[in-house]
Amino acid sequence: MATAAPEAAAPAAGSKKKLIMIIVIGLVVVLVGAAAALLLLKKKHTAAEEDGAEEDITAQVEKAKPKAKSGTPPVYLPVEPFTVNLTDKEVDRYAQVAVSLEVVDQKTADELKNYMPSIRSGVLMVLAHKSAADLLTKEGKERLQKEIQREALRPLGIEVELEEEAPPDEETDTPKKKKKKKKKAEPNLPVTNVLFSQFIVQ
Incomplete structure (x- = not known):
């Protein structure tokens, strides 16, 4: 009877080790999956930001383009x-x-x-x-x-x-600034x- 107890304990210890190994492997798989998902989300977020930045730049360029006075180029x-x-x-x-x-x-x-x-x-x-x-x-x-x-x-x-140029200032020899007159609309x-x-x- 005394010899049967250690034999029964040995299979129980082996199954506990297997169970722990399965749990550890499962945790590793879950952690690796979570890390991969995080990386994918970051990449998507970065790509979305870049697309948004490109759209902003495109919008700014379109705003900066001068509107043609007529349909034909000069x-x-x-x-x-x-x-x-x-x-x-x-x-x-x-x-x-x-x-x-x-x-x-x-x-x-x-x-x-x-x-x-x-x-x-x-x-x-x-x-x-x-x-x-x-x-x-x-x-x-x-x-x-x-x-x-x-x-x-x-x-x-x-x-x-x-607009007429003002005569130069005698002290500094630089042209004086004339008062600006209201400009007429140019034809x-x-x-x-x-x-x-x-x-x-x-």
């Missing part, structure tokens, strides 16, 4: 480069400037080609009255754009008034913009 008319001596007295300086005229349609571009000698002459006269200091500032370049636009429109019978001009393709002052 036409660009390149003008041969200008090389002129500037009015600087201390040293001989010159400017090389090339522009393209942005016009509303091909018909206007073709019409302007017929007047190109007159336009070039007007622009050369404008440039010949400039100094290096006039052309090296952003304001000077912007003013030159308006003056070239005015010269391009003159042969078409369109006169554009430009739809056939030459809408002047774009620089080359700008060298030496």
